[in-house]
Amino acid sequence: MAEEDARLxxxxxxxxxxxxxxxxxxxxxxxxxxACEALGGSFAALSVWERDRGRLRVLVNAGQRAEGEExxxxxxxxxxxxxxxxxxxxxxxxxxxxxPDAWVETADGLPGAGGPARGARPYCHQRVVALRxxxxxxxxxxxxxLHGRAWGExxxxxxxxxxxxxxxxxxxxxxxxxxxxxxxxxxERLEEVRKLAFTDPLTGLANRRAVDIRLDEAIEAHRTAGxxxxxxxxxxxxxxxxxxxxxxxxxxxxxERFGSVLxxxxxxxxxxxxxxLGGDEFCLLADGPPADDVVGVATELCDRAAVIELGNGVxxxxxxxxxxxxxxxxxxxxxxxxxxxxxxxxxxxxxRPVVAGRDGEVIRLADSPPKSAxxxxxxxxxxP
Numbered sequence: 001m002a003e004e005d006a007r008l009x010x011x012x013x014x015x016x017x018x019x020x021x022x023x024x025x026x027x028x029x030x031x032x033x034x035a036c037e038a039l040g041g042s043f044a045a046l047s048v049w050e051r052d053r054g055r056l057r058v059l060v061n062a063g064q065r066a067e068g069e070e071x072x073x074x075x076x077x078x079x080x081x082x083x084x085x086x087x088x089x090x091x092x093x094x095x096x097x098x099x100p101d102a103w104v105e106t107a108d109g110l111p112g113a114g115g116p117a118r119g120a121r122p123y124c125h126q127r128v129v130a131l132r133x134x135x136x137x138x139x140x141x142x143x144x145x146l147h148g149r150a151w152g153e154x155x156x157x158x159x160x161x162x163x164x165x166x167x168x169x170x171x172x173x174x175x176x177x178x179x180x181x182x183x184x185x186x187x188e189r190l191e192e193v194r195k196l197a198f199t200d201p202l203t204g205l206a207n208r209r210a211v212d213i214r215l216d217e218a219i220e221a222h223r224t225a226g227x228x229x230x231x232x233x234x235x236x237x238x239x240x241x242x243x244x245x246x247x248x249x250x251x252x253x254x255x256e257r258f259g260s261v262l263x264x265x266x267x268x269x270x271x272x273x274x275x276x277l278g279g280d281e282f283c284l285l286a287d288g289p290p291a292d293d294v295v296g297v298a299t300e301l302c303d304r305a306a307v308i309e310l311g312n313g314v315x316x317x318x319x320x321x322x323x324x325x326x327x328x329x330x331x332x333x334x335x336x337x338x339x340x341x342x343x344x345x346x347x348x349x350x351x352r353p354v355v356a357g358r359d360g361e362v363i364r365l366a367d368s369p370p371k372s373a374x375x376x377x378x379x380x381x382x383x384p
Contacts, residue, residue: 035156
């Protein structure tokens with residue numbers, strides 16, 4: 001009874017820890033550590049079955065890692081053909097009506113718990129070799145089922161010399177794998193919600209909300225550490241004409257095409273954020289690169305946009321704290337300067353970006369009120 005209570009508490013703790021995870025990595029780590037503790041293991045790993053690549057890819061290694069085992073490995077993966085039980089029990093038998101449950105492997109190669117009940121399955125040689133090489137005596141492997149399909153596996157091992165997992169441990173691992181599957185499903189739903197909240201649905205770029213958050217953080221880094229922050233604001237020329245002449249579906253394709261070009265150019269700047277602000281307006285946000293590098297990328301963007309089919313180029317404005325634009329204490333100030341530069345580029349039909357601090361009119365334009373009610377400037381913020 002005491003052991004049953006302990007295992008029930010372990011299941012609850014695992015579910016609660018995974019529910020509190022904010023990112024996929026946090027969720028994976030919580031799953032591996034929780035299962036490792038619940039089963040009295042020394043090491044645990046969570047892996048995903050990548051059908052398209054025919055491999056089992058390790059997402060996280062937790063607990064007492066052996067030499068060469070990284071917590072979040074970039075490319076630790078194993079071909080499925082080296083682990084025949086993956087396809088046998090996670091696909092073939094299960095698809096035929098069987099239930100996916102856990103089994104045990106031992107370092108001596110003898111059948112583990114659950115082996116006989118599955119028929120004449122030889123032990124998995126690769127797992128045995130891995131156990132011996134890393135000083136582990138046994139492991140329990142539990143399939144993870146998500147959305148009605150085999151998703152991957154939960155793997156928990158014990159050091160050599162410790163008691164070998166038994167049938168009850170394998171059954172409990174099956175329960176833990178089901179809890180892990182629920183936690184992963186919740187994390188995936190949260191990631192999808194976050195993606196929708198910070199992504200433009202048409203282009204797949206970041207949206208205005210994402211820019212605002214990132215820009216506030218960048219401005220704070222500028223204020224405290226002097227990090228160069230640069231903002232490129234682009235207005236796609238001729239979108240209304242395309243919509244009126246060819247229809248909005250064609251206009252949407254033009255927006256998507258420019259979004260791809262913006263993404264490509266943004267990749268030239270480390271960690272730059274490419275975004276659609278709304279309508280025909282886009283931006284690039286970079287924190288770190290020198291102003292000249294950002295202006296160079298903005299120039300490349302203008303050149304590439306000029307040859308997009310049905311497009312008419314872009315009006316592009318740049319504002320960077322690396323240029324003589326005066327103190328920038330708020331995101332609103334940098335946006336206002338970039339807007340003014342973009343407005344100058346649009347009015348002059350400039351094929352190149354206009355840069356605040358390098359064009360004498362931009363700062364004056366940003367700091368002066370509209371001349372009349374018919375002034376078409378759309379500068380963000382009411383004060384400089």
